[in-house]
Amino acid sequence: MRLLAFLSLLALVLQESGTASLPRKERKRREEQMPREGDSFEVLPLGNDVLNPDNYGEVIDLSNYEELTDYGDQLPEVKVTSFAPATRISPAKSTTAPRTPSSNPTMTRPTTARLLLSSQPNHGLPTCLVCVCLGSSVYCDDIDLEDIPPLPRRTAYLYARFNRISRIRAEDFEGLTKLKRIDLSSNLISSIDNDAFRLLHALQDLILPENQLEALPVLPSGIEILDVRQNRLRSSGIQPVAFRAMEKLQFLYLSDNLLDSIPGPLPLSLRSVHLQNNLIETMQRDVFCDPEEHKHTRRQLEDIRLDGNPINLSLFPSAYFCLPRLPIGRFT
Numbered sequence: 001m002r003l004l005a006f007l008s009l010l011a012l013v014l015q016e017s018g019t020a021s022l023p024r025k026e027r028k029r030r031e032e033q034m035p036r037e038g039d040s041f042e043v044l045p046l047g048n049d050v051l052n053p054d055n056y057g058e059v060i061d062l063s064n065y066e067e068l069t070d071y072g073d074q075l076p077e078v079k080v081t082s083f084a085p086a087t088r089i090s091p092a093k094s095t096t097a098p099r100t101p102s103s104n105p106t107m108t109r110p111t112t113a114r115l116l117l118s119s120q121p122n123h124g125l126p127t128c129l130v131c132v133c134l135g136s137s138v139y140c141d142d143i144d145l146e147d148i149p150p151l152p153r154r155t156a157y158l159y160a161r162f163n164r165i166s167r168i169r170a171e172d173f174e175g176l177t178k179l180k181r182i183d184l185s186s187n188l189i190s191s192i193d194n195d196a197f198r199l200l201h202a203l204q205d206l207i208l209p210e211n212q213l214e215a216l217p218v219l220p221s222g223i224e225i226l227d228v229r230q231n232r233l234r235s236s237g238i239q240p241v242a243f244r245a246m247e248k249l250q251f252l253y254l255s256d257n258l259l260d261s262i263p264g265p266l267p268l269s270l271r272s273v274h275l276q277n278n279l280i281e282t283m284q285r286d287v288f289c290d291p292e293e294h295k296h297t298r299r300q301l302e303d304i305r306l307d308g309n310p311i312n313l314s315l316f317p318s319a320y321f322c323l324p325r326l327p328i329g330r331f332t
């Protein structure tokens with residue numbers, strides 16, 4: 001019972017720290033999702049919800065999930081008492097301190113940054129003055145970044161959302177072999193060097209929605225979640241067998257792009273593929289099911305979205321036999 005109370009308190013503190021750095025609109029939306037008194041608290045709320053078609057809003061918004069999982073491995077290190085002061089300072093506010101020296105004596109940021117640095121003797125990078133470094137997480141949300149900053153070697157989670165990054169270079173993530181999650185939502189990224197992510201063998205979540213990408217670079221095979229919603233992806237920008245070797249890929253979010261075909265072959269690990277609001281007019285018969293193997297099934301793949309495309313799904317009746325559920329889209 002006390003553990004439950006502690007977890008709830010921690011979740012609230014973390015949620016507070018996560019929302020503090022977001023633009024107002026986003027923050028408000030998150031606040032509406034905050035747990036209320038009496039709500040039960042689950043450690044992994046997304047696990048079961050993710051395939052429920054009534055819940056697409058939440059499926060798309062992985063933010064609540066990520067905050068819990070990211071901090072999960074730090075629980076033993078971080079005490080709520082010592083953690084609380086750091087969370088009051090949002091990264092957005094913090095940048096004004098190092099960049100434009102302020103006469104305002106109540107500006108607490110530099111002190112906090114120094115405290116954080118001194119408690120982490122292995123890296124004294126200026127990035128942790130501009131961003132917030134906590135354990136293996138680096139938070140650089142909403143601070144007008146134009147490039148990926150140099151990152152501490154042990155960075156496992158990078159958040160650089162709501163910035164103005166326009167390009168990812170091959171050397172930006174060089175040697176960062178511990179990276180598990182890169183979240184660059186809502187930037188201006190229009191190009192990524194082909195090798196930028198290739199050697200990140202630990203990378204599980206690559207989160208790139210709301211950018212200007214026309215093509216995907218080479219992707220490491222350990223990725224579980226690939227989110228490239230709301231970009232300018234064209235089918236010619238996805239290599240023909242890009243996803244086949246990604247045997248851990250579970251969530252592929254490619255909605256609101258300019259794709260004119262369903263990318264394939266899709267790995268058997270896939271649970272969710274979102275392709276709504278593209279320009280898809282037709283599909284290969286074997287894109288989901290192998291027509292030679294009438295007994296095979298893809299139980300995992302429960303969530304296919306093809307709505308908002310010009311395709312008439314009724315024209316491909318033999319394409320779905322192995323699926324546990326029909327794709328969502330226009331059947332007429």
Ligand SMILES: *[C@@H]1O[C@H](CO)[C@@H](O)[C@H](O)[C@H]1NC(C)=O
Nearest residue numbers: 311312313314315316331332
């Ligand atoms: C879609 O395809 C089905 C099956 O061939 C056909 O009966 C229906 O008229 C088509 N609908 C449209 C809107 O083209």
